[in-house]
Amino acid sequence: MNQTITFGEVLMRLSPEGNKKFIQSNTLEFYFGGTEINVGISISNFGGKVKHISCISNDFIGDTAISYLNKFDVNTSSIVRSNRPLGVYFLEVGAVMRPSSISYNRSHSSFSEIQPSMVDWESSLKKASWFHWTGITPALCQGGYETLRDGLILARKKGITITADPTYRSGLWKYGRDAKEVLSELLEYSTIFIGGINEINEVLETTYSYSNDDFIAASKQLMERFPSIEKVFDKIRTSLNSSWHKIRARMWNGKEFRETEDLDITHIVDRIGTGDAFAAGLIYGLQEFDDYKAMQFASAACALKHTYEGDVNFATVKEVMGILEGNTTGRFNR
Numbered sequence: 001m002n003q004t005i006t007f008g009e010v011l012m013r014l015s016p017e018g019n020k021k022f023i024q025s026n027t028l029e030f031y032f033g034g035t036e037i038n039v040g041i042s043i044s045n046f047g048g049k050v051k052h053i054s055c056i057s058n059d060f061i062g063d064t065a066i067s068y069l070n071k072f073d074v075n076t077s078s079i080v081r082s083n084r085p086l087g088v089y090f091l092e093v094g095a096v097m098r099p100s101s102i103s104y105n106r107s108h109s110s111f112s113e114i115q116p117s118m119v120d121w122e123s124s125l126k127k128a129s130w131f132h133w134t135g136i137t138p139a140l141c142q143g144g145y146e147t148l149r150d151g152l153i154l155a156r157k158k159g160i161t162i163t164a165d166p167t168y169r170s171g172l173w174k175y176g177r178d179a180k181e182v183l184s185e186l187l188e189y190s191t192i193f194i195g196g197i198n199e200i201n202e203v204l205e206t207t208y209s210y211s212n213d214d215f216i217a218a219s220k221q222l223m224e225r226f227p228s229i230e231k232v233f234d235k236i237r238t239s240l241n242s243s244w245h246k247i248r249a250r251m252w253n254g255k256e257f258r259e260t261e262d263l264d265i266t267h268i269v270d271r272i273g274t275g276d277a278f279a280a281g282l283i284y285g286l287q288e289f290d291d292y293k294a295m296q297f298a299s300a301a302c303a304l305k306h307t308y309e310g311d312v313n314f315a316t317v318k319e320v321m322g323i324l325e326g327n328t329t330g331r332f333n334r
Contacts, residue, residue, distance in 0.1 A: 002129030003049040003075075004283060005155070007119075007148055008036030008137045009111035010054050010065050011087045013272070013311060019095040032068045033311025034087075035134045035167065038273040041072045042280030042301070042313040046320075048287075051075035053124055053151075057086040057110040072312075078124045082110035091272065094242040100271065106140070107174075114143040121151045130283060131155040133190075134165040135199075138182050139172035145182055152189040156228075164190035164229075165279050166199045180205070187226045192286070193219075194279050196234040212250065212257065219252035230254060233295060235278045235302060243268050245306070249278070249299045251291060258292045263303040263323070270309045277305035277313035281320065300324050 011034045016025035040050040052074050056062040058081035065086060066076050087109030094100040106112070125131070133152065138145035155162055166183050173179045183203055187193070197208050200218045204225060208218040219232040231253040238246040244266050250259040281301030285294025300323035305313040 003051055003127045004040065004043050004130040004132060005051050005053065005125060005128045005151070005160075006036040006040040006132050007053040007151060008034055008134065009087055009106065009109065009140060009144075010034045010037055010052075010056055010069075011089055011106065012061065012065070013089055013091055015091045015093060019093050019098075021092050022090070029309075031310040031312075032065050033273060035136045035165075035276055036132065037069065037074070038276035038311050038313070039132055039280045039283070040074050041069070042277055042305075042315075043284055044072045044074055045314060046280070046284045046317050048284060049073075049075070049127075051078060051124065051128070053078045053119055055080050055082050055111045055114040055118065057081070058083055059085070061086050062110070078119065080114075080118045082113045084108060084110040084113055086110055093270065096241050096243050099242055111144065112141045114141070114147050116143070116147045116150050119147055119151065121154045125151070125155055125158060125160065128155070128158075128160055130161045130163070130287075132163045132165070132279065132283060133186065135167040135179075135183055136169070136172065138177075138186060139169060139179065140175075142175055142177065145177060149186060152186060156189040161192065162190045163192045163194055163279065163283060165194040165275070166203065167195075167275075168199055168202045184226075188228065190226070191228055191230050192282075193222060193226075193229050193232045194235075194282060195232075196236070200232075212259065215250060216252050216257050223254065231291065233282055233298070235275060235299070238262070245271075247274075247299055247303050249295045251295050253291050258295065260296050260299050263299060263328075265303055265306045268306045271306060273311040273313060274302050274305045276311075277315075278302035280313065284317075296324055297321075 013031045014028045087106035089104045092101045208214040246262040248262045281298035285297035304315040
């Protein structure tokens, strides 16, 4: 595999142990995460080469975050530093009928200072064959949007495969730009769309339902609107409660519709980063398998992430393939 580029904010996550609320606890666990580094680390765990580009605090917390990325062989040579603090979010992990709760502290983080002049995209993309972006980055700040846009324009010129995960979150778009306008512009440079009906409806201003027929129709209209997009992949989550979910996926690649079987996750350890695990599995899978098997691999990777604490999927290719082969009993490996 050639190098995959990820670009986005690095965050520190603070959580009480287990399923406690903050008011119950005097101690916190911390993890590093962020949508794009979750994808990058997972791809690296699969054996891929990854470079992450970001702006990180110029202090011991930033040093620790970079060391964390380096531990997983993620290239950090294009990361720039800022005197502002690293972004933080607080998580209370729910259980059964009690949902999880998140509060972000990132408005004035180090990444909020990112500007196009800070990133040498020509140098950063020199060995790249893949560029993955999400809608989180352009939602955070003007500089994030402009820097990402410049990287995508150059990546497109170089013929690099570009995966887009729009991840629309209305609460993030606070700096004056219109989400639909920005996401539509960035999708012009993208080749693979990772998202479902909600994301397509947001971009196209349509009202498609969640049926397979509507998914196919929505995918076709998306491809007509954005001719560079060649394939659409959608992860479907069925939530029975906070601790028990089912995962499956479907695709339209311009030629055929396919759908995977449900994977039953009866006891969730940690849901954070599971969508990122799906994206990472898909990026890896599309470089190794056909479209359908890549989607199966992504679904299994997503399911496995639910068993790891923290934001990152630590699963290996062997472990994901074990799920695809039907080894879902959790018996000891000896």
